[in-house]
Amino acid sequence: MSPVVIPARIKKILIIKPSAFGDIIHSLPFLNAVKSTFPNARIDWVVAHGLHTFLEGHPMIDKLWVIKKDQWKKIGYLKSTLNEIFGLVKGLGKEKYDIAFDLSGILRSGLITLASKAYMKIGFEESDEGSPFFYTHKIKGGMDNHAIDRYLKLAGFIGCDTSSVNYPFAPFDNHSDICNILPPNYVVISPSAGKPANQWPAEKYGELASMLPLPSVVISSGADAAIAERVVKFSQGKALSIAGKTTLKGLMPIIKGARFFITNDTGPMHLAAALEVPVVAVFGPANPVRTGPYGSIHRVIQKKLPCSPCYAWQPCSHWRCMNELTVREVFDVVKEMTET
Known part of the structure; x- marks a missing residue:
């Protein structure tokens, strides 16, 4: 589809991408392309509570519409949810946006x-x-493209230059206090995952970690701290867990x-790729074409297997994609990367 002719006087743009963390990182090149084309436009973003801290203070974003979407399906929060939804609908309607982009593509975002x-x-x-029922313009993103490239297609549709991929981050501290306890030369291991089926055994x-020539720093949310501690337990003293001890921005340094x-x-993983840190990504039922680390310096x-990718949420009865992937196979890839 050819780009539409968009007048340069566009004043207000809304980005709807509440979650997840990796998806928000994938959306940053889209934000950069839009803001570069419309530098004087106001850009607002609908984001989930908790993840909003990663975007706070962003110089390209004028307002964050923060929603507690995880509570919207819980009957115990019905009253507060209705108040939040009514307030959101009323507030958005008053803004008179010129363009709204739905990057999520589900009923709620529609x-x-x-x-x-x-x-x-x-x-x-x-x-x-x-959700397409609610759009005035429907763009073919393609399900066999990386999420970043799909989002940039929406930017290209309104005439933005999408020839380069840049990640504009909100300001962050280049050295947090926790950096003081880290070894001088280390590898980061991220052993948890939003979907249990995507989680290689801790x-x-x-x-x-016990085989690597460098010490490992294990990260995760506080809720997954037990997974991080299990990594430490099997590392023969070569791993340090900082699970739950950092904010999202605090992970960056x-x-x-x-x-x-x-x-x-x-x-x-996507944050590491955006920061141009070489990534070794273990994939099971997920599709790395869509959600793998973006860039040529990384390895998946x-x-x-004939059943992969199956996009399962929970491990299946055999879970061969993860159970049959050996430590030696992963170690060999890491070793190859360190020697190149």
């Missing part, structure tokens, strides 16, 4: 797009849950200072 009352409501034609990460980043398919390790 309804938020509708609520924006934007003159142009743009999303993907293959989006889920009926004891294997621990065994891998830690990852930026690493020699390598070894991980499952998870949000911090995935068993070639």
Whole structure:
């Protein structure tokens, strides 16, 4: 589809991408392309509570519409949810956006797009849950493209230059207090994942850490601290857990200072790729074409099985994609990368 002719006087743009962490990082090149084309436009962003801290203070974003979306399906929060939704609908409607972009493509984000009352409501034609019904312009993103390239197609549709991929981050501290306890030369391991099926066993990460020539720093959320501690347990004293001890922005100097980043398919993996830290990514049922680390300096390790990728949420009965992936296979890839 050819780009549409968009007047340069566009004043207000809304980006709808509440979550997840990795998806928000994928959206930053889109934000950069749009702001570069429309430098005088106001850009607002609908983001989930908790993840909003990563975007706070961003010089390209004028306002964050923060929603507690995780509570919206919980009956105990019905009253507060209704108040939040009514306030969001009323507030968005008053803004008179020229363009609203739905990068999520589900029913909730489609309804938020509708609520924006934007003159142009743009999303993907293959989006889920009926969300394209709410768009004025439907763009073919393609399901066999990386998420970053798909998002940039929306920017290209309104005439933005998408020839380069740049990640504009909100300001962050280049040296947090926790950096003081880290070894001078280290690898970061991220052993948790949003989907249990995407999680290579923690004891294997621990065994891998025991074989590496460098010490490992293990990161995760506080909720997944037990996974990080299991990695430490099997590392023979060569891993340090800082699980739950950093903010999202606080992860940035830690990852930026690493020699390598070894991980499952998870949000911090995309942060490492954006920071140009070499990534070794362990993939099972997920599709690295869509959600792998973006860039040529990274390596994806995935068993070639007829059932993969299956996009499963929970491990299946055999879970061969993860169970049959050995520590030695991953170690060999890391070793190869260190020698090149």
